[in-house]
Amino acid sequence: MNGTRILLNLSGTSSMVENYNGCVEVADKSATITCPGAYYVTGESTDFQVVVNTPGTDNEGNTGIYLYNATLKSSNFPILVKNADKTVIHLVKSTTNVVEDGNGNHLFTTVNGKQDTAKAAIYAKDDLNIKGASYMYR
Numbered sequence: 001m002n003g004t005r006i007l008l009n010l011s012g013t014s015s016m017v018e019n020y021n022g023c024v025e026v027a028d029k030s031a032t033i034t035c036p037g038a039y040y041v042t043g044e045s046t047d048f049q050v051v052v053n054t055p056g057t058d059n060e061g062n063t064g065i066y067l068y069n070a071t072l073k074s075s076n077f078p079i080l081v082k083n084a085d086k087t088v089i090h091l092v093k094s095t096t097n098v099v100e101d102g103n104g105n106h107l108f109t110t111v112n113g114k115q116d117t118a119k120a121a122i123y124a125k126d127d128l129n130i131k132g133a134s135y136m137y138r
Contacts, residue, residue, distance in 0.1 A: 008042030010070065023101065029074075036061035036085070040092075044071040045078075054084040060085040061085075067097040075102030081124030082110075089122065091132025 003078040015031045023035030030049040033039055041050060050072065052063050065083050069092075072078035078099045081087045092096055101121040110116050110125070122128070 007040045038064040040066045041070045042068045051080045063087045066090045068092045069095045071098040073100045077123045078124045079122040086127040088129045111122040111126045
């Protein structure tokens, strides 16, 4: 990885952001991506969530989540696409990545303010693609 990519470096229940672009808000066991673009995720979390919440207007551009030797564990959707035109999760070649959800249904607030529940390691109501050689969900 070169030194210019936006990198979320996970550690336990938090994340450090390298090459900050003004579009990642880290707070309360989550990192919220607010602008389309490419975001690399590495490290290991014990209870942390990556949220995509971009404006969601037509043709805004893709939000790319590049899992690069990342372990995302959370009791509440490790990856949540709350609002986006399109999100693509890339499993970077020759890396090992884990996305693991806790038990039970999770309550969350949708973009329009309604309450909803779901159980998932990766949850999206908007367009989502997953690219990579192979993957396994838990």
